[in-house]
Amino acid sequence: MKTLKTLYENIGLPRLIIALFFILLIVASIMLGFSPAALFSDVVRRWLMYGTLVLAMVPGIQSGIGLNFGISLGISSGLLGAVLAMEFAFVQDWNALYGAGSPWMTLGLALLLGVIFAAIVGTLYGMLLNRVKGSEMTVSTYVGFSIIAFMNIVWLSLSFKNGELSWPLQGQGLRNTASLSGSFGGLLSNPDVVQSTQPEWLHWLAFKVGDFTVPLGLILVFGFLCFLVWLFFRSKMGIAMSGAGENQLFTTSSGINVDRKRIQGTAISTVLGAVGIILYAQTYGFLQLYNAPLMMGFASVASILIGGATIRRAKISHVLIGTLLFQGILVTALPVVNEVVEIGTLPEVLRIIISNGIILYALSKTKGENQ
Amino acid sequence: MDNQYLLSMSNITKEYYGNRVLKNVNLNVKPGEIHALVGENGAGKSTLMNILFGMPVIFSTGGFEGQIYLGGEPTTIDSPHTAMDRGIGMVHQEFMLIPEFTVTENIKLGREIGEHNALSKIFGPLLDKMNWKQMSSDARKALDSIGMMNIEEYAKVAGMPIGYKQFVEIAREIDKTGIKLLVFDEPTAVLTESEADRLLEIMRIIANKGIAIIFITHRLTEVMAVADSMTILRDGEFVARKEVGETSLAEMAELMIGRQVEKLVDDDLLGERKLFDDRIALEFKDYYVDMPGERVRGMDVKIRTGEIFGFGGLAGQGKIGIANGIMGLYDTEGEVIAFGKTLDLSKLGEALRNGLAFVSEDRRGVGLLLGESIERNIIFSAMQINDQFLRRIGPMKILDKANADKHAKNMIRLLDIRCTGPSQVVGSLSGGNQQKVCLARALTMVPKILIVSEPTRGIDIGAKKLVLEYLTKINRELGTTIVMISSELVELRSLCDRIAIVSEGKVFAIMKPDDPDAAYGLAMAGVREEVAS
Numbered sequence: 001m002k003t004l005k006t007l008y009e010n011i012g013l014p015r016l017i018i019a020l021f022f023i024l025l026i027v028a029s030i031m032l033g034f035s036p037a038a039l040f041s042d043v044v045r046r047w048l049m050y051g052t053l054v055l056a057m058v059p060g061i062q063s064g065i066g067l068n069f070g071i072s073l074g075i076s077s078g079l080l081g082a083v084l085a086m087e088f089a090f091v092q093d094w095n096a097l098y099g100a101g102s103p104w105m106t107l108g109l110a111l112l113l114g115v116i117f118a119a120i121v122g123t124l125y126g127m128l129l130n131r132v133k134g135s136e137m138t139v140s141t142y143v144g145f146s147i148i149a150f151m152n153i154v155w156l157s158l159s160f161k162n163g164e165l166s167w168p169l170q171g172q173g174l175r176n177t178a179s180l181s182g183s184f185g186g187l188l189s190n191p192d193v194v195q196s197t198q199p200e201w202l203h204w205l206a207f208k209v210g211d212f213t214v215p216l217g218l219i220l221v222f223g224f225l226c227f228l229v230w231l232f233f234r235s236k237m238g239i240a241m242s243g244a245g246e247n248q249l250f251t252t253s254s255g256i257n258v259d260r261k262r263i264q265g266t267a268i269s270t271v272l273g274a275v276g277i278i279l280y281a282q283t284y285g286f287l288q289l290y291n292a293p294l295m296m297g298f299a300s301v302a303s304i305l306i307g308g309a310t311i312r313r314a315k316i317s318h319v320l321i322g323t324l325l326f327q328g329i330l331v332t333a334l335p336v337v338n339e340v341v342e343i344g345t346l347p348e349v350l351r352i353i354i355s356n357g358i359i360l361y362a363l364s365k366t367k368g369e370n371q
Numbered sequence: 372m373d374n375q376y377l378l379s380m381s382n383i384t385k386e387y388y389g390n391r392v393l394k395n396v397n398l399n400v401k402p403g404e405i406h407a408l409v410g411e412n413g414a415g416k417s418t419l420m421n422i423l424f425g426m427p428v429i430f431s432t433g434g435f436e437g438q439i440y441l442g443g444e445p446t447t448i449d450s451p452h453t454a455m456d457r458g459i460g461m462v463h464q465e466f467m468l469i470p471e472f473t474v475t476e477n478i479k480l481g482r483e484i485g486e487h488n489a490l491s492k493i494f495g496p497l498l499d500k501m502n503w504k505q506m507s508s509d510a511r512k513a514l515d516s517i518g519m520m521n522i523e524e525y526a527k528v529a530g531m532p533i534g535y536k537q538f539v540e541i542a543r544e545i546d547k548t549g550i551k552l553l554v555f556d557e558p559t560a561v562l563t564e565s566e567a568d569r570l571l572e573i574m575r576i577i578a579n580k581g582i583a584i585i586f587i588t589h590r591l592t593e594v595m596a597v598a599d600s601m602t603i604l605r606d607g608e609f610v611a612r613k614e615v616g617e618t619s620l621a622e623m624a625e626l627m628i629g630r631q632v633e634k635l636v637d638d639d640l641l642g643e644r645k646l647f648d649d650r651i652a653l654e655f656k657d658y659y660v661d662m663p664g665e666r667v668r669g670m671d672v673k674i675r676t677g678e679i680f681g682f683g684g685l686a687g688q689g690k691i692g693i694a695n696g697i698m699g700l701y702d703t704e705g706e707v708i709a710f711g712k713t714l715d716l717s718k719l720g721e722a723l724r725n726g727l728a729f730v731s732e733d734r735r736g737v738g739l740l741l742g743e744s745i746e747r748n749i750i751f752s753a754m755q756i757n758d759q760f761l762r763r764i765g766p767m768k769i770l771d772k773a774n775a776d777k778h779a780k781n782m783i784r785l786l787d788i789r790c791t792g793p794s795q796v797v798g799s800l801s802g803g804n805q806q807k808v809c810l811a812r813a814l815t816m817v818p819k820i821l822i823v824s825e826p827t828r829g830i831d832i833g834a835k836k837l838v839l840e841y842l843t844k845i846n847r848e849l850g851t852t853i854v855m856i857s858s859e860l861v862e863l864r865s866l867c868d869r870i871a872i873v874s875e876g877k878v879f880a881i882m883k884p885d886d887p888d889a890a891y892g893l894a895m896a897g898v899r900e901e902v903a904s
Binding site for chain 2: 231235239240249250254313
């Protein structure tokens with residue numbers, strides 16, 4: 001009885017409810033005749049697609065800035081890196097020059113540019129957050145919204161030659177949604193893309209076992225990123241950062257500059273956001289500009305909270321569990337709901353209820369600094 | 372019961388969670404007398420007053436034993452409101468005034484005088500029109516009666532000098548009808564010398580009106596100057612009731628400090644060793660720390676290598692600030708010299724890198740990462756400052772888990788930390804064990820100078836003895852210089868070689884542990900002439 005109670009306390013009520021709901025949906029969808037393999041393929045794909053964006057929450061929480069609603073900064077940096085890389089690849093005609101190597105180079109350049117932008121923006125953002133200690137989450141929410149609006153102007157005013165990116169008729173401004181099919185879309189996760197564009201020896205990147213898709217390339221990349229973050233928080237710098245997030249006075253008295261650690265944490269979070277959106281776009285096959293990333297911060301925040309993180313402590317396991325539950329529900333709910341009731345927007349409604357509800361729940365559970 | 376006393380609290384006993392803080396205490400106050408309640412921090416003065424005022428904290432922790440008599444009649448006071456009704460008032464140490472209100476409004480707060488009007492006849496007296504004229508004149512009368520002719524009753528409280536605020540508080544209590552007993556809780560602590568003198572005069576004026584006063588203070592000179600009689604408490608016990616005319620400053624000091632029989636450190640641990648006046652481990656030169664509530668204001672002291680040096684003194688006098696300044700938590704001025712090297716305290720971690728280590732007095736706030744494991748807490752500083760417990764993998768320095776684990780287990784055994792293992796979360800340990808973790812973290816630094824601040828605060832007597840003995844042991848065996856800051860004189864006197872008494876941010880006197888109790892009492896109270904003689 002006692003172990004059962006501690007187990008319950010460890011899992012927590014919201015996760016228990018959501019996990020049960022998830023299981024219920026899976027059972028329902030299988031009973032309704034959906035292919036389990038296809039369903040699980042979808043769950044896994046979405047899990048990996050959003051995973052890095054949720055992982056980006058960890059350094060923010062650990063370094064003490066709380067839930068990084070301003071992850072849109074990282075997302076915008078990543079998107080900017082991606083469109084610049086694609087434009088560069090188009091202008092240089094990499095497809096003709098390098099063939100199958102071209103999408104890899106574009107992906108690499110996108111990541112490189114995205115990381116550089118994110119590192120710079122993240123550092124500045126960290127400096128801003130040090131000036132608003134105590135209300136980081138409010139400020140980061142507004143920063144997150146503002147940068148999207150600002151980037152809308154940027155997307156509108158860029159004039160690119162790449163027809164995949166620019167509005168077909170205007171010659172100026174970028175599209176709402178740009179297809180990545182000629183570029184790095186699906187390179188790590190889509191068996192069809194991998195089989196048709198890549199040489200034989202790379203076919204392990206994504207393959208099918210019966211109806212079940214194994215996006216091995218994406219699994220490895222995401223796993224590696226998780227490992228890096230895990231390793232980082234076992235390093236001298238990472239431990240100092242965790243300390244800064246947990247107890248500023250303690251860390252200061254151990255001779256560590258807390259403000260600097262917070263800036264580093266924010267910058268790393270932003271960089272992971274940039275990497276995350278590129279991996280997201282890669283999996284999705286499209287680059288979504290303008291207002292598409294507006295609420296992505298909320299989805300990431302909700303995911304890690306469902307996973308069991310608090311606004312002061314987060315672990316890799318919280319990322320994995322939280323993303324699986326959150327995305328899993330959305331994936332399974334869509335076909336089930338469509339079958340049961342004919343309201344097309346219900347999964348979207350569900351997403352909003354779950355994400356905002358769980359954020360509210362987590363915030364109500366937090367204890368103030370002085371308690 | 373003898374009717375000559377206005378207030379008698381007899382045989383009061385109070386326990387907090389099995390911990391006796393008051394044992395059979397008696398307090399008797401005559402009408403119109405100024406009665407001083409004297410004792411060190413933690414002697415039980417506040418608890419006694421909480422009982423007198425029927426504060427909820429008393430009843431939520433199981434009430435108290437004993438009886439209170441008012442004017443000879445047995446009385447129960449079960450809430451602060453009852454206390455007020457019975458004519459007992461309090462002048463608080465922290466002012467309970469609303470800054471944006473005028474003096475009159477503050478004095479009359481909650482007891483406003485109203486006139487009926489059409490609205491209030493329907494909706495009740497809350498909508499009465501204020502009778503400002505009557506209220507102002509009442510306030511004026513109250514102010515005049517304590518000789519405060521120069522405070523205008525229509526001025527706002529905000530921006531007034533602290534002394535004036537104190538007088539407004541007093542006026543508010545005086546204005547209450549039927550006030551018989553006023554408690555002054557360390558009223559002079561925040562006042563300048565002239566304001567304090569003025570306050571003492573006012574207390575006399577009030578007492579002459581027949582109102583009894585209980586005067587809580589540390590300052591023995593003030594007691595001598597103004598009080599008629601006094602009750603002395605020590606460690607929750609009633610020591611004596613004395614008429615001021617029949618006693619001396621020295622006797623009072625001695626009664627207040629008292630030598631406890633119990634030895635906190637065994638004598639065989641305190642072996643003889645030689646200390647040299649020319650081998651200085653740590654020196655403060657005109658040292659200032661800007662720590663609110665514990666300011667250090669120009670401290671000069673030299674601590675010898677291998678010495679156990681104590682800093683004692685009352686709360687708020689600045690002894691706590693000494694360590695927090697070196698730790699880099701508050702801004703400092705002046706010089707701190709460790710083994711001949713002047714430390715640049717504006718650089719974080721400077722002291723740690725120069726062989727100093729700390730155990731903070733604020734265990735939960737500064738000393739520990741409550742959400743982390745024992746192991747992480749123990750190795751944190753040594754890892755960050757000395758690069759211990761790390762392995763190099765490429766450009767990264769990664770935690771050497773095996774090594775850290777071994778060290779943590781070692782420390783757990785050495786200090787007898789009661790836990791399930793090095794991975795237990797520190798927040799779930801008892802106070803004593805948390806303190807040992809703090810100590811383990813400092814010792815992991817292998818310091819040449821160890822600064823411990825309030826090492827036994829909030830831990831039980833067994834753990835207390837162990838911690839103190841361990842400090843003595845590392846001093847004798849490793850030659851570590853120890854600077855110990857503590858509010859408990861007994862503790863300091865049982866193991867320190869010298870003890871500096873800190874008063875108003877400065878070293879007031881440096882004393883030997885076997886100096887007489889009276890000398891300590893006087894030094895703590897800041898009475899210089901007597902110490903010299």
